[in-house]
Every structure is written in structure tokens, then in C-alpha cells.
Amino acid sequence: FINASGSKRQQPLAKFEPQRRYATLVALAIEGMATVTDEIIDLHDRILGKLFNAAKNKHQQQFQASGKAINAKVRLYGHIGQALIDAKQSGSDPFAAIEAVMSWDAFAESVTEAQKLAQPEDFDFLHRIGESYATLRRYAPEFLDVLKLRAAPAAKNALDAIEVLRGMNTNNARKVPADPPTDFIKPRWQKLVMTDTGIDRRYYELCALSELKNALRSGDIWVQGSRQFKDFEDYLVPPEKFASLKQSSELPLGVATDCDQYLHDRLTLLETQLATVNRMAQANDLPDAIITESGLKITPLDATVPDAAQALIDQMAMVLPHVKITELLLEVDEWTGFTRHFIHLKAGDLAKDKKLLLTTILADAINLGLTKMAESCPGTTYAKLAWLQAWHIRDETYSTALAELVNAQFRHPFAEHWGDGTTSSSDGQKQQGRKHRPYQPEVWKQPRTDFLHPHLRPVRAVSHQGGQRRRARLDLRARWPAVPRVRPAHRGTLHRHGRLHRSCLCPDAPARFPLRAAYPRPGRHQALHPQGRYCL
Template identity: 90%
Template sequence: MPRRSILSAAERESLLALPDTKDELIRHYTFSESDLSIIRQRRGPANRLGFAVQLCYLRFPGVILGADEPPFPPLLRLVANQLKVGIESWDEYGQREQTRREHLVELQTVFGFQPFTIGHYRQAVQLLTELAMQTDKGIVLARALIEHLRRQSVIVPALNAVERASAEAITRANRRLFGRIGQALIEAKQAGRDPFAAIEAVMSWDAFAESVTEAQRLAQPEDFDFLHRIGESYATLRRYAPEFLDVLKLRAAPAAKDVLDAIEVLRSMNSDNARKVPTDAPTEFIKPRWQKLVMTDTGIDRRYYELCALSELKNALRSGDIWVQGSRQFKDFEDYLVPPAKFASLKQASELPLAVATDCDQYLHDRLTLLETQLATVNRMALANELPDAIITESGLKITPLDAAVPDTAQALIDQTAMILPHVKITELLLEVDEWTGFTRHFAHLKSGDLAKDKNLLLTTILADAINLGLTKMAESCPGTTYAKLAWLQAWHIRDETYGAALAELVNAQFRHPFAEHWGDGTTSSSDGQNFRTGSKAESTGHINPKYGSSPGRTFYTHISDQYAPFHTKVVNVGVRDSTYVLDGLLYHESDLRIEEHYTDTAGFTDHVFALMHLLGFRFAPRIRDLGDTKLYIPKGDATYEALKPMIGGTLNIKHVRAHWDEILRMATSIKQGTATASLMLRKLGSYPRQNGLAVALRELGRIERTLFILDWLQSVELRRRVHAGLNKGEARNALARAVFFNRLGEIRDRSFEQQRYRASGLNLVTAAIVLWNTVYLERAANALRGHGQAVDDGLLQYLSPLGWEHINLTGDYLWRSSAKIGAGKFRPLRPLQPA
């Protein structure tokens, strides 16, 4: 019986392909000191080179290099350079077959490699069967198996064995699936239930139909800009759309069934090579904007029908009305939420992790009573012209701008302390901060968990991200460092989670420092987006937002505490509203901060954000531009608030809130517990049709909170000052970040999103280190002034800022001189006081 083939020739070749980029070669084939120690025990350069090359192949791609097979030339050169031997030594290696065998045995003994046995085969089939229940793509299973073997240090066998194990797993999965379906049908007949429902209880009807008919799979289309000369792009779209429509399995809610039916028509047309759209093709999904393009005098236009269907599919995927089986981002909206049974149990036990009353009647009674009271109070104050620095007339609202908040005496103190702060190089600053906090210990090796042996090399890699220099230029600017060393360290020690843990260490140190209390108690924060242009190879990855000009770019969205510590940052597209990511920073930072009140500018708020902020226990206070155009909403339509009439936009729809109260609580609980991120849920809600019940209900809840906030804003100058001061701290932090991120014209030139994230994380970490260092030395500067007989009013210390950088040298060669000469527990001397 011939062997079942599930891999194409190209797929077989790709499975054990060697890395072909410099970075990947360095990542996989750079030796540690312990590796080199073992390799150097071989006698002669040829044996050392051969032993090392065999080790490389065993590690990746995980195979034994054949006796007559020459090594990959770039790999050979990299290994030879590390061993300081000539590549011609390879020709002398292994002239005795016994030498190769002895080396292989020794490699297995010393490094723990295991040969692939029948036991491994059985384990592999069992492992792959679970995966094969989700997909029957041979290449997916084969790759999963090879990755598993590499992790277990098992030598990858011949590809025939890999393919055979994958094929057997598919067969077992099919049998298991058919067995479940058969059993479900038997039980349905015995119980008199619907047999079709029984099948769908085991697997989706689409998946069942595919397994029977081997129909092509459906897929999500790529993003594209429609209705703007879109017909001219049809040929380009056709290059890949049919293939995308042959990959993923889609399911739809009833609201999007007509869209999915249209996609099925397109799939059938692609399969049959048909050009004309059937006359009975679904058209209910075609919106008025598309009608004149799709429906013509001669019938349905194929180009625009397909473009319209794919556009609607994109919208449905975003909103969750259509989902992709097996996807994490585009799955059923229900799958993002905590299970209904768990939610019901938590609610019944009064254990929902929310900051509000979970009984709808009680919640609405409390909030609406407060709202009516506040409306009456502000209406009375407006009629009597008693609103502080604000007036409401028939033409709208006018608020007097705030006065300058920094007194002259404070400015003198700012200047004096700045003049005596020590001059310091950025390298010295980072070493000193690490001496205080040990933040570098969080950059552990991905596999072993070991700390980086060369701390200076680690800090060099971090600094390369922070100042936007890149590893190549940093290696040239840092004597004794090579690109290969930096790239290897970045590959194994630099990750999102290591950056996050190190940042939390610095933020916590700032939070605990007594001097930081002059700026706040760590319970308030602000967030803002900072745009960086994308240039060179990264230009195509950026997006254009007219707010930032006509050049493409990325936004680093950063949260900063009232103590100036930047505790969270995220790389986002400039076209996405800032409000989408406000809650992420408050919920998912790793520091000890307990934020209670948060400030943003206008781009940081929506009604959905107002609602979720309140539900999750945060007081939200955005600085809203054109506040007079932002409407108030009242509980009852028959209530009259004569003075507020120009600002009232309508009556709250409380029925929607009542109808969807449990859905609101369940979604907020899911966000709080981390089942789904806040930004993902806000994007989903923002993509919903306007009539979607949950989106409308949450909007109404947000309108209550927004109205209450505006009423507070009108009554409280202190609130306005607090928000203004908080946002000013964020803007000052952005100025520091811009100064640090100065190389490459301040442009992001990394194409991969991973590298762009590392740029943002490195920048945020270094700015946090600067903030902490400045805080420590500002305290010493204030004490020095007092020591010289100058009176320093504690009330003025709040006006000092740890965001200055004039005394920090950010440029030049990056030399790492030990801070040991300062002495443990000691500090750099301040600059001498200048005579008055």
C-alpha cells in the first residue's frame, strides 16, 4: 500500500530549511562561553570546527549533518569566525568516519540530545491527534511536531517519519470525529432529537460539509480601501483573494448570514471558474453606497459584487458577527467573555470584580439620583452666575483659561537645582540606576532563565533600542562590542515580558522614593500618544493621520503616573483613536501603582470608555476640547434645566441599559479578569452596527458618567487644575522621550512590529531610569541648598520635575565605566553652588 503523502515538495523543503538572514543565523548559532569551553577540548582546528558545526545542526534545524553533505556556507563562516579557525579546516574534518560517530555520541551525551525512537513516534502521534482535530493541514502538523522535538532535544528523524506520524494523526482524528458524529446520530435517533442539531453539537455544519465534500475553506480578505477607484484594484485583489478564500473556516451570526452566503457564492464561482454572478445570488447585504456599483442595467457586476462582499466580510469580522474558527483575534464574540455559568455563579455570590452595584435597579437609582441632583445644582449655579470661571449663555459655554501654575519663587528653585545636578553620561546613569534597583536581573535567558553574563552588553542592547540607534551602529559606537554579540543577546534576553518586569522595577522604586511624594501619591495618572514618523523600509508599515501631517507613522501610547513614572507603553497605529488603549495601561501594568483617577486629552475619551472606566473603578477625567459642543444627557425628558438648555443633547435611553445589564457586567468582568483585553473589546464595540444592543447600552451608561463628569468640571476649578497638571506631565515626558529617541532623525525604520515594540519599550525603560535618577539627585540638590543656609519651602518642591536632560550626555561613544568608584550607598558629587 503506498504511503499517504500530505506534504508537497516545497513544504518538505521548508520544514528543515536553515536560516538565511544574518540576524537569524546569529540567534541560532552563537555559542555561549560554556559551549566554547566544550568545543575547545577537541584536538586541532578541524575537529573543533566539525564538532561545532555538528552541534549547530543538532540544535537547529535539529538533524544530523550527513557524511557527504557540506554545511551551509554562511553557517560555516559564522562558526569559523567564533572559533577563530579557517573555513578550509572543514575539508580535513571527518576523514575518518569513526571521528564523526564519536563526536555525535559525545554531543548527545554532553548536550542531552536523544535519538528518535518508537516511543517518541507514539508520543508524537498522540500529540498531533489533538491538533489534527482542529486542522488537517499536513504542513501545520509537521511543523508542530518538529518544533516539539526541538524543544525536547530529540533529533528530528527523516521527513518520511515526520510525514507518516502526521498522516496517522490525521487518520486518527478523522476516525475520532466520525465516531463522535455517529454516536451523536445514534443517540439523537434513540431520543427522538433533531439529527442535524446532534451533528452540529459535535462540529459546525460548515466543517461537517467540508469534511464530507472536501470543499474549499473560506477566509478573511486583506484590508483594502474600498469605494475610491476600487475597481482599478480588482485585478490585484484577485491575485490572492481566491487563495484566502481557500484557507479559513467562517461562521456567522444570523445578522451576517447573507454576507456569508455571498462569500459562499464567490467560493463556488472560484471553484467552477465561473465569471457571471448567479441571478439568485444574495444581495440583501449590499448597502446603498454600493448599489449603483453592484447593480447595473445588465445585471450584477462581478467585480463590485466581490469587492462589496469582501468589504462587508471585513466589517463583520471586526464586529464579531462573523468569526474564524480557531482564530484568537477573530473569534465568536461570546468566546471572548467569561462563560455564562461562571458569570452567573460570580454574580449570585456577589463576587463580580467590579466597582459598582451589580443590581441594575440599585445602580440606576443611585446614579440617576446623583445625576438629577447635579443637574439641578449646576442649573441653579448657572442661573445665578455662580459657576467658578465659567458661564453658560444662549450661545454656549465659556470657561476662563487657567492661570500659570508656577510661581516665580518656584522657578528660582527650579533653576538653582538644575544648575547643581551632576553632569552624567547616559551609560553611567543606567549603571548607577541598576546598582540601586537591579532592574537588569529581569532580562533572563528565554530558555535557561540565566541572567546575562555581561551586564554592560545587555545595557548596550537596551540603549540601542532607546536611542533608536540600532544594533549595527551601536556596535560601532561601543568599543569592544560586535553586532553578533548584541543580536544574540537581543534574541535570547530581550522580550516584551522582560522589558515589562524591568520597567515595573523602576516604577516601583520611584513610587517608594520619599521625594516623589512631593509630586503625588501615585493614585492619579495620564496617558497620551506620541507620533513617530516611519521611514526607509518601515514606511510601508506606518499609517497616515492628518492630525500628524501627511507622513506615515506609528504612535507610542504611554501612561505616566503623577510621580512622573512612565508605567506602560504600547505601539499603536496612528489611525486608531487613543481612547481604545486607555484602559490597557491601567489594567495591565506590572507595577505597584494603584491608579484611582486618570486623565487624557480629547482623543482619549468615548462614551464606551467613560462607562468601562466607572465599572472598573477608575475616575475618568479627560480634558475635552470644545466642551461646549459636548452634550449633556438628562434622565427624564419632561425635566427642565433652563440654564443648561444650550448644552442638553437629549434624554437617556435607560431601557437599553436594563435590557443589556447582565451583558454589560459580563463584558466588564471579562476585561477585569483578563479573558479579553480592554482594547480588543473596545475595537469590537466600535465596529458594531449602530443598532447593536450591547454597544448602545454601554454608550448610554457612558453618557451618564460623561454628563456627571462635565457637571463636576463646571463646578470645580480644582478638578480642571488637576487634569491640566496631569496632562502637562505627560507632555513634558514626551519631550524627554523625543530627546532620547534622537537617532535616525527620530524615525522608526524597523519593519517588524516586534522590533518597533522593542524600540518603544527600550525608550520607556530608559526614560523611567532618567526619571528615577533625577528624582534621587533632585532630593540631594534640595538638601544641598538647605545645607548652605538657603531656605527651601517644601511647598515649592512640587514644581520641580525629574524630566530634565540638559545635564545628561546622550551622544558620543557609549563606554560602560563601573560605578564602583562611587562606592556602595554613595552618590556622585553635585556641581558647586553658584554665588547669588
């Protein structure tokens, strides 16, 4: 319904018949509620993270500002300690030894100053979070009131604490009621929450909100109506449907569903391959590697492009004619016909003006935007480009068009110089971003940088950075990361987006996309057909 509404524009909705218009508006409302819910939770996460970060910075700044006074006290008590040691060795009066360094009144005053400079025993900054309590109180009651939270058993105590806070907000209570849930309080918070006079209201609420944030990230608490924080069970196939597919042997898997048979086949293959490697190692027949007493030695790779090739590259660049990029795209379209995939959303017709269509695609490709592209191209208006983008250019049309180009590259004889196309890489590109970045605890000291990872990039394919998924007919067997991955600070960072963290597997492959494991002999494996966003 949302796609048919023309990218949420008002004019297409006005043309619909009433029944369809109302259904589309309901769909837009549901989708909008999920988007707003996710944005609210994400904003709370960033606010809480920013408060923690500010408290930590203030704690460190104060300690650094007191560094000179702390150093003076350390030097003073070093002199006093040495005087006491000398007094013990000589058998003289220790109090007189102290007064020889400084007067007794000055010594008592210095002890008082040292107590003021001393930090908590665990040197934690958590007590400074209470200074920002008023910031959270501006929105926390309404925030907790609108969310429909559900919890797994591991987070039930934290959810009970949230219910206590809701009741206190409703009754305008200042004190925490008797016997509130406290099992969720971590040892780090114990001294602040559990005081001699009872439970501290500020730190109890701060601790509960912090645990709510962690539970949402880990998936132990989910939100009804949310998209990113929904129940983990909603990502999976319903048990009834799974049982039915299993009973009818229609599970869309490329492996045997009999576990014993599957393990037997894999172990047999593993033993065969290990025997092959062992035999080749004994005969020194391993390609580009040898095994000695000190371990495995790999032959370093030589440069594939000689230095003399640069002169030829420059010469060829001068020979090639200068053409307009739209004319080049039209020529590529004559070879491949990739523009036939950009069909109208409702009518299914092709774009009447291919040059205008390619101009709109080019605006996406170079991140120029429709407004600047319309200003740069005479005879083109923003309205024409926006209409084409709304009705002909979508995620699925990009996917099928890119697959068409990938298949054309795969079939071209010249592409064999880059390999057989059965491996892929994720070459992350570190790009400088905006000056101010959202709070991320693991990189808060670093300037804003972003890693751009193509979801899936065959060796001979042009990757699409817009998050589209490939449908190329490639026999992909392995995917190698080209840069080291940064592990999230919290294990739920990727889970809340419906993804699992894997360093060498692509979790975003579409349904029915053939993934294959990397085996030495290509004829021995079967295709895997992952469902949705999860891969084995």
C-alpha cells in the same frame, strides 16, 4: 512554548528532547498560521482600499481635466438660455434666437459633446472600480478558498455570496448562477450589479469582496484560526465558567454584583454630590470657577514656571557632572534594584553582567538597535546582546521593572510636587513617519504621520512605548486625554484588534490592575479588576 523556544531560534529547539521539540514546533506552526492569516486579510484590506482610492482620484482628476470644456459649455448654454428668454418676452421665434447665437449644426454638436462630459447623476466614482477587476482576480479565488469564514446573522447573506463565488471559481463559471443572494448589495452598487441583461459578474464579485472587508472589520464575519478576526465570543469568559463564578460569588469584580443595590448606591452618591455642587455654587465656593446667568466661567491657569527660573535651570545644568548613561542606570539600579526582574526565561537566574544587560535595554530605549549598539560600545558583540535580549528581556520583565521604577518614584518625597499620582494622561505625540503609508481613507490627502499614545502613564511615571502594561501599586482613579482623539472611520477598526474605542479610558490595562473612577472623595470607591483587555 513559543517563549521557551528562545524567540523562535533554531539552536534552542535543537537542544530540546524530541517530545518537547515537536510540541514547540506545533505551537510555532499554530501561531505562524494565525499571523499569516491576519497578514493575508490585512493585505486584502489594503489592496481593496487602494483600488477604491485610485478610482476616486482618477474620477476627480478627469473631472478637473474637463473643467475648461465644462465651463465653456456652461457659458454657451447661458447665452442660449438668455436668447430664449429674450425671444419669449419679445414674442419672436426661439429657433431663430438660437441660430443667432450659433448655427443649428454647431448647437447639435455641442449637445453631443455635453452628453459626453456629463457624469452620472449621483456623481459616484464606483463604476471605475471595474477597471481594476483584473488585479483582484489574480488572488481572489485562492484568498477565498483558504479562509474558513463564519458569520453572524447580520452578515449571513454576504457569506452566502462568498460561497457562490467559491462555487463559480471551482467550476470556472463566467456567469452568476440563477437566484444568487442579493440582499447584501447596497443601493450604491445596485445600478452596477443589477443591469438590464442580468447580474454583472465583475461588479457582483467586487461588491461581495467589499462587503466581506466591511463585515470583517465590524466583526459580523470572523475567521477560524485568526487572531485579529476571531469570533467575538472567544474574547469573553465562557458562559459555563461565568455561571459557575457567579453562583459561587467569585466574580473578579470590584463592584457589587447585585444590580439594584449597585444602582441605588450610585444614585445616592450622585444626588449627594449634586447637592454639594449646588450648595457651593450658590455660595460662590466652587474652586477656580463661578456660575453666573450666562453660564459656567472657569478661572484661567497661571504659568507655573516663572521666566526667571530659566536662568536657574541653565546654571544647574552647568553644575551637574557629565556621566555615562550606563553608569547612571547602574546607580539607579542600586537605589531600586529594577534589574532583578530581568530573569532568565528558563532557569530564572539573574543576568551575570549588569552593564551588558543595561546596554541591551538602552538599545531598545533609544531605538538604536543591537547592531549599531554593538558597534558603538567597545568590547561588546552583537551575539552577546542578542542572547541577552532573547533570554532576559521580555514584555513581562519590562512591565515588572517599570513598575518597580514607578513605585520608587511614588514613594520619593520630592514626587509630591507633581501631585498624588492618582491621575494619568495619554499625551499623544504626532510623529512624521515613512514617505509611503498604508491606505487610510480618512487621511489619504495628508502626509504620513503617526500618533504615539502611551497605554497608561501615571503623572510621575516614565512611559514605555513598547506596549508593555503596568503593574505599579498605584491608586489610579482618572485618566485624561491630553490631545483630541481621532474617531475611526469605521466602528470596527479597533474591534478587530480586540479593543473597544473609548476616548478617556485605557482598554489595555492588565488583569488585576486596580482602576478607579474619578470621584471627589477617594475613600468612597472600590477597585475594579478588569479581566484581559477590556475595562468597564
